[in-house]
Amino acid sequence: MTQVASPVRLEAVETADQPKHTAELDMLYRSFERQLLIPLWTEIGDLMPPHPSSRALPHLWRWSELLPAAARAGELVPVGRGGERRAIALANPGLGGRPFATPTLWAAIQYLNPHEDAPVHRHTQNAFRFVVEGEGVWTVVNGDPVAMRRGDFLPQAGWNWHGHLNRSDRPMAWIDGLDIPFQSYADATFFEYGPAEVETLESPERSRSERLWAHPGLRPLTHLQPTPATPLLAYRWEYTDRALSEQLALEAEGEAVTLEPGHAAVRYVNPTSGSDIMPTLRTEFHRLAPDTETAVYKEVGSSVFQVFDGTGDVTVGDITWSVERGDLFVVPSWQQMRLVTEHGLDLFRFSDAPIFERLHLHRSHQEGTPS
């Protein structure tokens, strides 16, 4: 995007030119209040900053603290109709005590005790599960039971019926990602209750959706229309892992298939369109080879990352954390981010980028490239 040189120092300007305070002006402002009117000239600095300047803050939640908190809730809080889920949300410290990881994204740890289930409902919010450890739960989507295991990504697009059932003798935890804050703010939410118990006790290795859709480059002739969200309900770790390994292997053979040296990455996509798995959510998996350091990057829109494996140092804005398996961190809009790893780092990421791309509001910048 062409940007002309700005001829004026912004800081100087921003406080300039407020009209001089007088009794008459005071009276005008009071009459505005009575009329439910607010002048632009007193608000513009906050409303129209030179670049995105989010109230959300970079923040890290450690898995070593999250998981015990969820387990304790498992002891004290039942799951059932009304509360619906034993899910505990990350509350960004900049967002006023609301259960929002960012202004648009919800991120939570969900926890089911052995043989416990979470009742069936549906909502317009787009959702997914990602499993950093454990197994034994089947999430049942429109009657199709989908096994959940370490490394699996399980999308549940808006308005599909779904419940969860732990078929094992051990508790299981995973993370939920949704667009709850966005839909809540924008007033787009519908919600309906289904049965109090999941419709089926089947626990197959592969869901029906996988049997129909998880064949690369093949599409059933009965399903030729593009759908807004992916019909594939499980993206198995086996494939994700292999795709990332192959990118690094191809890079070693001289092919330009990585984002930057040592940095492999895949996006989870809707096989009916090749685009994001849901209209509001982007999900990706990033693998950094040992001794890799990424370029500094920023973009419009916010992200949540979960460390899947390995260790490394993450810098977001001015803060640096050392991270390990299960840790979750938030990158607000237009905040710079950099990753460094000595022993290798696997990261799951989700973001609200499709919202901005579809509305032509997306911008990104990588250090060392022209702006």
Add this chain to the structure above:
Amino acid sequence: MTQVASPVRLEAVETADQPKHTAELDMLYRSFERQLLIPLWTEIGDLMPPHPSSRALPHLWRWSELLPAAARAGELVPVGRGGERRAIALANPGLGGRPFATPTLWAAIQYLNPHEDAPVHRHTQNAFRFVVEGEGVWTVVNGDPVAMRRGDFLPQAGWNWHGHLNRSDRPMAWIDGLDIPFQSYADATFFEYGPAEVETLESPERSRSERLWAHPGLRPLTHLQPTPATPLLAYRWEYTDRALSEQLALEAEGEAVTLEPGHAAVRYVNPTSGSDIMPTLRTEFHRLAPDTETAVYKEVGSSVFQVFDGTGDVTVGDITWSVERGDLFVVPSWQQMRLVTEHGLDLFRFSDAPIFERLHLHRSHQEGTPS
């Protein structure tokens, strides 16, 4: 969309199943607070209501009060760098004193004294002007001066340089519509200052954009790529008026070209794509013939209407107002609306519907049609 019967009374459910209050639970909740965690089960009723339930309220601002308020600001408040515009925003009474007509939409009256100008800037927010009365101002977009007159709709898509100049001996007021609240909430805003004065003193009848683009069904061969926003900078009243009159005339001849009996309507569109003039804003003009009554209608997303001509009764939710020229009113998401007129009613409307349509979150319902 298929909706299954909900087997449970929602009201009963919503308060059900909160875990019993105990000292241990209290301790858990306090530890959640320290960890910046919030349970879903205590928040779900607010976050995931059965249908959109906006904090924004239906509200009416009367032109007969707005215009004097703006004129008084014209006496007391200068226009210049920093404050940028003498624009006074409608502040929805449900939105906590913020200058937001709805959670996504900004609506303001803007006022320029004779021979006054508003400095050049650009921002990612999508904007437009609509003129309910007066003339004499030229808005200059990327150096192209565009006359503003009663009935004209003047889009100014994000990231175009623009300033305004009153070339006449009389003040002029108009309304501004923007997506400021949406972009502010979602952290997508960029802003840059341009020159303190508009680049040109030309005051042509027709802008260059009109001379290039305002020919029905014709496209310059130098401009064949679709653009996210319309390249046409003025939609003149002459054409809008004629299009609406013809719809009513064709209806009288037996053609099915009106939305419902006596209700003509056009959408302003981008001639490069036939779709909305900007990625986040929809703009329309509605004409009700005398003795017309619309069906009750609701949709996801919010709207602002301005009465352009005529009189009528508007019902939004439980409130009914008698409206006349210049009056502005707000329809929050999923609130029912109905219009009745005895002598005819012309209405300009803008909404955030493209946001919801592009994200597959749009729904609408008209009384008497299947849900």
Add this chain to the structure above:
Amino acid sequence: MTQVASPVRLEAVETADQPKHTAELDMLYRSFERQLLIPLWTEIGDLMPPHPSSRALPHLWRWSELLPAAARAGELVPVGRGGERRAIALANPGLGGRPFATPTLWAAIQYLNPHEDAPVHRHTQNAFRFVVEGEGVWTVVNGDPVAMRRGDFLPQAGWNWHGHLNRSDRPMAWIDGLDIPFQSYADATFFEYGPAEVETLESPERSRSERLWAHPGLRPLTHLQPTPATPLLAYRWEYTDRALSEQLALEAEGEAVTLEPGHAAVRYVNPTSGSDIMPTLRTEFHRLAPDTETAVYKEVGSSVFQVFDGTGDVTVGDITWSVERGDLFVVPSWQQMRLVTEHGLDLFRFSDAPIFERLHLHRSHQEGTPS
């Protein structure tokens, strides 16, 4: 498109490497014939030339000869069911005596005597009329009577019912353009008879389609879905002429809105999408200011031009013609073309370019630009 250096002289190669003629080979070729088999190696030079090498030839038909031929047919040949139209097609001298202007395009002069009509039918072939002189005929499309006058472009997309009626006391001629050769070759044609006489004797100034659609940037709310072909049935000369004049005037004011100096051009587009008026046909109008000379240009796909006004010299491949009002000429695929005019030249053009663009087979080249 990247093109590597070709290491071998093509001419040398093309005749190379045919297997040596022997009795055994002869026997093999005869057995191929019996089996309905043909080797690639004997055909490849013809089937896969280094660039498009059309059998169609550049050719010019003079209006001064076409119009009398049509008038003579008006004396001798009735119009009616079965023959359907008094249309006389241009037969490209390279295409073996078939009524094809190019391999994909049909171009014909159609002629109606005073008060004569052409019966109603419909077909999958996309069609249009363009009027170089005269008036008095209404073409009736799905019951909507559309006046035809000098300079008007009148699209009739496939599968719409249509007939023509001369309401005046003078004969009228115009040109028809269709994709008959393409659809005939590709076996896509459906055809149905309607009434023997047009459904209405109305002769309004403006068709209903114009009253609904010919308003720049406005779209009826009852018609929001994009349609494959334009719903606007008449593109009036008044608008085309003005759009072209404005381009030249804007160029004189320093704006970069012409294709090249002195060369204004518009494309007729579908207002529901901003793209070509029909899926297989592109139509444009070109205006060359006095003393203008175009760059040499070529593209994949073929075109037919009709001189609307003025005079000039047209070079296609190796042939140059001096042209004047009504003359029609053909530009085969990948043949170079150049236009020169001393006193100004107005040209209507139609082509098959959408076929190639939609199938990702389009290429073009303008002299002086990188290939």
Add this chain to the structure above:
Amino acid sequence: MTQVASPVRLEAVETADQPKHTAELDMLYRSFERQLLIPLWTEIGDLMPPHPSSRALPHLWRWSELLPAAARAGELVPVGRGGERRAIALANPGLGGRPFATPTLWAAIQYLNPHEDAPVHRHTQNAFRFVVEGEGVWTVVNGDPVAMRRGDFLPQAGWNWHGHLNRSDRPMAWIDGLDIPFQSYADATFFEYGPAEVETLESPERSRSERLWAHPGLRPLTHLQPTPATPLLAYRWEYTDRALSEQLALEAEGEAVTLEPGHAAVRYVNPTSGSDIMPTLRTEFHRLAPDTETAVYKEVGSSVFQVFDGTGDVTVGDITWSVERGDLFVVPSWQQMRLVTEHGLDLFRFSDAPIFERLHLHRSHQEGTPS
């Protein structure tokens, strides 16, 4: 599509209304000839039939005859620069001795002797290979060697460099499908020679394209733009076979995932878009369970089928063949087709359907459904 009742018997009409033969008319027709003009009224029956009426005929080529013919060519005809490929094309008996399976499609058997190679070239024609038996050849596409084995489908979109190399001690044959007739007719062909020998002697199990792209629902972050043709160069039999088996298994479990009872089918798609693998070619694989009989089906556009496995009876138009492994047959546009099998039948299919769909000319009809 709405179709009105046709009020007139077509046969009666088609010969009606030719003008009475006279000396004057004869003179007119002779002058038309001199002017390169042809009347519509004498040609319309042939040009605009009531439905597609292809010159192409249904025809069957038996693998038991094709393969020996190719092997004999292997003894007598070398492969090299100029002839380029030892490919022998099916020549439809209705198409005047041209090497065209249908008006748009080329189908050939290609044959390489042990350790023989076919030189590198590229062309705008879209191509693919399908292997009914054998292995040992690597097709090298832009330097990426792709193994070819029974059941594999190997797309080679237009303008990619490619050559073939037999690395084994046995000959290998396969079928080529291209859009040569279409591009030849429409004058869209470009062709370039590359090196006389393939660039690499590598013979990996999996091509680089597969290592990058053959992961269901995953997309490399370095390749996010949709491409007109698929970037995946091999669709392996293992996946195709499994997808079809799963469809039949899911059908047995009560899921509606087959085209009709016992009839499983997949389309090969471009993973960047979910649509056809190339802009002009559709490719599918159909599996009929034992004792299956399909509904009678017809569509606009032509197809070529190859029997991959099993046996059955195929009816096209009025002809029925008993088919077995390797047999190839042609279905012209709008010809009825039905399949019956007692022991099961696996069929590979390719067609020109994307041409018609992209140009809004596609229609299909299945017996027992409304037209």
